[in-house]
Amino acid sequence: MGQARYFRGSRTNADWQELESEDARRARGQGWPTFRKTVKAERGDRCEVCGVRALSPEQKKQFTRAERQFNNLHLHHIQKIRTHRHLRFERSNVVVCCQPCHVFLEAKGAV
DSSP states (O other): OOSGGGGGSOTTSHHHHHHTSHHHHHHHOTTHHHHHHHHHHHTTSBOTTTOOBOOOHHHHTTSOHHHHHTTOEEEEESSOTTTOGGGTTOGGGEEEEEHHHHHHHHHHTOO
C-alpha cells in the first residue's frame, strides 16, 4: 500500500489487491463505510491537506472516472491498520485527503 502506484486505478496492482482483499476488509471491520462517511462529513467533505472539496453528484457526471478520482476523498490512517488494528476507528488516527494527497502521505509516511 505504500507505493504511489496504488491509486492509479490498476486493479491488477498488488497494493490495490492487498487493500481490497478479504483480510483487509476484515481488518477494517463491518463499520468501515459508516465510519468513513461520518468522518468525511464531520470534516467538511474536503481534503485536510490541500482543501479540495468532494464532488457533488451533479459534478461527478461531468468528469471521466480518472478525473473524478482526483477528488475522491480517502481516509489515511496515520498509524497503519496492519500494525495498529485497535486504532482503525479512532478519529484522531485518520486524515481526510484527496487521491494526490493520499499518495503523497503514503509515500512520505507523513501525517
